[in-house]
Amino acid sequence: MPHFDQTLDVKGAKCPMPLVKSRKAISELPVGQVLQVISTDRGSVADFQGWVKTAKNVELIAQETVQENGQELYVHYLRRTA
Amino acid sequence: MQQQTSCNALQHQTEVAPLRSYAVTDTVLLAAQPQPEDWQRFAEAGYKTVLNIRSDPERAAVQAANARAAGLRYIHAPWPAYELEPEHLAEFARIVEDPETGKLVFHCRSATRVGLIWMLYRIVHQGWTREQTEAELRAAGYDEDAMETFEFCAGDFFDRAGDQI
Numbered sequence: 001m002p003h004f005d006q007t008l009d010v011k012g013a014k015c016p017m018p019l020v021k022s023r024k025a026i027s028e029l030p031v032g033q034v035l036q037v038i039s040t041d042r043g044s045v046a047d048f049q050g051w052v053k054t055a056k057n058v059e060l061i062a063q064e065t066v067q068e069n070g071q072e073l074y075v076h077y078l079r080r081t082a
Numbered sequence: 083m084q085q086q087t088s089c090n091a092l093q094h095q096t097e098v099a100p101l102r103s104y105a106v107t108d109t110v111l112l113a114a115q116p117q118p119e120d121w122q123r124f125a126e127a128g129y130k131t132v133l134n135i136r137s138d139p140e141r142a143a144v145q146a147a148n149a150r151a152a153g154l155r156y157i158h159a160p161w162p163a164y165e166l167e168p169e170h171l172a173e174f175a176r177i178v179e180d181p182e183t184g185k186l187v188f189h190c191r192s193a194t195r196v197g198l199i200w201m202l203y204r205i206v207h208q209g210w211t212r213e214q215t216e217a218e219l220r221a222a223g224y225d226e227d228a229m230e231t232f233e234f235c236a237g238d239f240f241d242r243a244g245d246q247i
Contacts, residue, residue: 013231014192014194014227014228014231015163015190015191015192015194015195015231016163016164016194016195016198016231016235017231017234017235019163019164020163020164020165020234020235020238022164023164023165024238043191043192046138046191047163047191050136050137050138050163051162051163051164053137054137054160054162055162055164
């Protein structure tokens, strides 16, 4: 698990909510810090990969899938770069 | 929490879900990701144009070939899911109001983002109230989870773009 500075829980939220909430959260982080985003939306995997291709201030450091109480969680690590 | 598998290994599973679609009007179908067999069905149902707003250019290139083979016009407009802007809505308005477009299939991955754009188009470009467009989307079949997403994301759009529209 990469180091992170803040966590955003978007369990239950579906596209584009995880992205919109993450964009807002990352804009409030100092440059260089890492946001961990925890989602239950499987499609968030591709959505976050697509986001960082066009966003100018975000780097996708890692993605992982974990299980919690029988539920799959999709965890994304984003660094604010500018 | 225990790590189970990589997200990349699961990504393809989201690409093969059955087609979910919402006919908001006789000429506009809001849809989730179509499958290869859907292009011919769209053509047979009288649809003329497909508008894809997903970001992946490689997927779009494959889709474009399949859609055109079925006789459909194909437009790829990878508008950002994380930050919709008034110019994206304006571009959508030009497409949907272009006589060349005809009956339109408008799709993203889950059909939620296209529902949001349709809602904003109705409000910003056609002067509908939010209540009117919510009623239209509910009548087309969108559930309360989708309505909650529309409400949050429309609020974000108007917070950022309020003085530009």
